[in-house]
Amino acid sequence: MNNRIAVYGFTEEQLMLLAEHIPEGYVCKKYDDAVGLIGTHCLCNIICSEGLDTKAREFLDSFYLDVGENADEQVIWIDSQTKPPELEGVYFHYNSLSKLLPELKMVLERAQKHYTIQQMYCGPFAFLPKLGIEEILEDELRDARQNKYGREPEIFKRVRQEWTALLEVDAISELAAVDELITWLKQNKHPYRLGGTAVCGMIPYLLGIHDVNPLPSHLYCSECQKVIWKDDYKDGFDIPPEVCPECGGLMQGDGHNLVWQEYASYGRVPTYVFYLPYDMKPLISDWLDNHWLRKYMGDQWEAAQPYEDHLARGNMLFRFELDRNEISPEFYGINIGSNSKAELIQMATNDEYYHKNPYPKDMGELLTQLGFRKTLWKEDEVTRNIFLQNKISWRNIPACREEVFFYLKEHDFIDKDAFRGMTSVRKGKGLPVVTENMRTAEDYWKVDYFNQIDWMPSKAILLQRLFFGIKRKIKEK
């Protein structure tokens, strides 16, 4: 990522020395094989020539002579030998590590500036062949997963499912492009809110593309990464904190129990919708026109035409709706956790509304009040909050599309069919299949309920809105 420094040809001793001089916030990663890794998703490359074998050294020399000033990456080359004059300005040459160390801070600042510009117009994935993109992203994903959740097998499984689905529909390059764009937006403190199916994905969550944890409800210890699954909770934010049995730390509830198939599955392509400030339109338009993704997507890239305030290319849709002046610089530093639940509820619903409007006995009227009927489209005002407050759980009323999926799973549907049913209901087409088991069950009223719905929101999108709302409320200091 943006704070990662890749080093090649370093001995352990040199690496320790370098680490002592690296300012806070940067991470050093040692690679054994320089060839094929240079120019990857990191802030800069530091190559110690003496530690490389002859083949690697010759390859890199000819590579940089060839690409010349078009080299995308920042390279710091440590070598006691004189370098060819053509390479001056292509990379930065130091005779020894001790000559570099006093200037390291300055070197990193320069690299940061370079990286930021490169990120916007030709990101670090731009010069990689397709397999290279996959390798680098997988590497990044593995690091993110292990840093957060250690070696928990359930999470590995979830990431694998999503990754396989992305490979099937050939959507890895797009994910890389989104990853780059997000990094750039964060670095430059441009606010954004994400929509589309991406919000349900564990992969985009781990990459920091969104902050809605899609895992099943669980307790998590940030000290030792211990996970305790809590199947009896619909939403992880409802779980009270507990003391960690491993390390004594405080475990917090997380995981909103989102259906992984919603991100990418069964041949469906994931969608990414960015809500961005209006004044970024020219910048984004330029970025879309010159994007490296064009070479992979070909005709598809031009398929969607810009309309009004929207710009669309391929599966990425950009909308311009935010007012950046209202966003605090702290926007990205805020983590919304289960301790924010009270605030979420307060933001989300109004008790007042429910006091004034008790749940009606008539189902049609109930659906209208919840905003699931065309006659009263009230997504913003009502439905977005239902799952966060336990007020209606006594009646067990499904309030977002994921609950259709879980209902069908309870009635013995396999994942694929449950997902099909969920998609059908949320589009207003009702349940495609009603089994004998469903007909005789106590909750048969749900069949009637689902069949009357015109549209049903995704829990992930509702959460993303609420999270964004809380972050946006932070006053600028």
Ligand SMILES: [Zn+2]
């Ligand atoms: Zn612990």
